[in-house]
Amino acid sequence: MPGPEQPEGTVDEVAGIWRQHDRLLGDAHLSIDAVIHVTAAFFHITVAELVSARRFGHLVRPRQVAVYLARAVLCETKSTCQIGHHFHRDHATVIRACRQVAARVATDAFFAELVSTLRVYLARAEAQPELSDAVEAERQTILGNIATLRARIAGIEESGQ
Numbered sequence: 196m197p198g199p200e201q202p203e204g205t206v207d208e209v210a211g212i213w214r215q216h217d218r219l220l221g222d223a224h225l226s227i228d229a230v231i232h233v234t235a236a237f238f239h240i241t242v243a244e245l246v247s248a249r250r251f252g253h254l255v256r257p258r259q260v261a262v263y264l265a266r267a268v269l270c271e272t273k274s275t276c277q278i279g280h281h282f283h284r285d286h287a288t289v290i291r292a293c294r295q296v297a298a299r300v301a302t303d304a305f306f307a308e309l310v311s312t313l314r315v316y317l318a319r320a321e322a323q324p325e326l327s328d329a330v331e332a333e334r335q336t337i338l339g340n341i342a343t344l345r346a347r348i349a350g351i352e353e354s355g356q
Contacts, residue, residue, distance in 0.1 A: 226269075227265050227277075227278060227281045229317065230264050230268065230269075231245055231265075231282075235261075238257035240253070258282065260310060262278060262289050262296075264314060265278045267293075275289040275290055296310065
């Protein structure tokens with residue numbers, strides 16, 4: 196019996212793809228702080244919550260995404276230890292977060308689109324500080340889509356009973 200489907204590509208391969216994307220867009224000068232601030236705004240949490248030691252579910256996934264994006268964008272200039280330092284984590288936690296996000300991106304199309312959208316916002320973050328309004332608008336759209344899907348699911352469940 197074959198094992199579970201493995202995601203295509205390693206974290207390093209995904210990071211390589213992002214580096215190629217950076218070269219095309221000319222946005223290789225992002226900082227870890229920019230990644231942290233844009234990710235926090237996108238997920239509508241504070242920077243303090245994003246880098247805190249708390250392990251609440253609504254904080255863990257955004258933190259993992261931020262770590263993943265920081266490594267994907269900055270792996271040529273920052274080590275996993277340096278990235279972890281900004282998040283108050285060690286290098287092993289950075290590696291684990293990157294693997295978890297890469298695996299979920301490979302298997303969950305909605306999550307992959309979310310990470311891709313956030314990556315595009317990061318590409319514009321340095322040049323456009325007013326990006327937080329666009330991030331908030333996109334986040335509201337996503338939340339609206341989630342609410343619509345939940346309502347449809349509830350309607351289907353009620354009609355089936």
